Amino acid sequence: MTPGTVLVLPVDGLGEVTAGDDLAALLVAAPGSPRLEDGDVLVVTSKVVSKAEGRHSDLPKEAVVTAETDRVLATRADTRIVRTRHGLVLAGAGVDASNTAAGTTLALPLDPDASAVRLREALLDLTGRNVAVVVSDTAGRAWREGQTDIAIGVAGLQVLDEHAGRDDGYGNVLAVTAPAVADEIAAAGDLVKGKLSRRPAAVVRGLAARVLPPGEHGPGARALVRAESHDMFGLGAREAVLAALTADAASVRGFGAPATARVVAHHLGVLVDGEVLVAGGAPATVDVPLPSVDERALGRLEARLTAAAFALGWRAGSGTDPDRLSFVEATQ
Structure with a gap:
């Protein structure tokens, strides 16, 4: 690959994931899965992680949203924007009623960072390859229409690229710039995963310099959650x-x-x-x-x-x- 090139490869043929499934084994065995290489980043939607972890519920969606909510930030008509138990700010606490059996909903993984660690370690055992894992979920953005995927669980990856103290090339010293690398990777992965293609995973290749050595999992996606004391937009x-x-x-x-x-x-x-x-x-x-x-x-x-x-x-x-x-x- 040419230096600076990033490839985003789909993982096809995964099939339906059910509670108790070995997700790592299913991903590796999928007929359309690219052979993993050291330094790859596997992006997998939180939905299939939740399915494998048995996060289904047959309770009404609103009851599940309430159970997953730490506090409500804003309500408009039937939409609730809430802070979840993870510190994430999401519509409906990330509870999903699509691509799951009729009458059931899926809540987010209990601990997405821990889910990412388990998946990363299992992939290392199965393939011998050192890859990072990003568990992604869809989120809206204040002031902008549409949604994009963000990282809610991460293992083996530098989630932020701190620029503070660096020179921008014009002699200006940067103070607060810190690209959210894990979110950028999650969004890139969604370009090939899609919402209707039943393709819940992708491999992002070309970012090996950001992938941590085996056994070093990094701070996880929790490092991207802004503390409430620093939040300027904590309520609607x-x-x-x-x-x-x-x-x-x-x-x-x-x-x-x-x-x-x-x-x-x-x-x-x-x-x-x-x-x-x-x-x-x-x-x-x-x-x-x-x-x-x-x-x-x-x-x-x-x-x-x-x-x-x-x-x-x-x-x-x-x-x-x-x-x-x-x-x-x-x-x-």
Whole structure:
């Protein structure tokens, strides 16, 4: 192969996979399976992994989605965008009712990274070849139509290509660029797998430099899951408003890490059109002087201040001065 060339090869003839099947053996024995080479990356859809692991259910789909949900991010009509037990953000928790027996659904593997490790080790035993494994699933993207495949389980692969600290060739030092290699490979594999071809696996060849030695499985796809404290889009727009107005500040999720006292003071100061005081110490407090207005207007203002503080990760404190409201971080 010419250096820099990447080939994506289909795995044909796998046939139906059922609970308890040896998926590695089926993949190797498939009549249309390319002979594996050291440094290949096998991309396999989560659906056949779930089938082999017996993740079927005959419960109603909505019940399975609820069981697989850590929390709901957004709901529109019958669609629920949720954070799963794995930390993935997917429509319907990735629960699938297609390409499975009528009346049943398939949930994602319990631990997709562990599934990838088991499959990688089995392939090494069967073929003697050192390959990486990517377990893929379909996901939508915020702000864009359509779906693409992403990596939800990985073994034996560098999942991120960290560019931070590198020079871009023009003398600019890169700070945050980190291509999600495992997701790119999952998407490439889907170009030959397809959704209707009953072809659930592909081999990506030409990326041997990114494949780890036998026995070294890497951080897995969990390394691609952004921590909730760093998430700027942890709730849908409607849900964020409703949460700020109705939720318990002690259990806030979806708004990211608490804002700094200075940021809170700025936003609350805009609401009262005046100066807001920040007091240091442990915990720091933000004190909001209240204007002299009638009781009804004051109640509305206090409600707006409390909702804004909640959205910023703060809650009402224990201040006793009737002329001001005090706020502290919700984690305090």
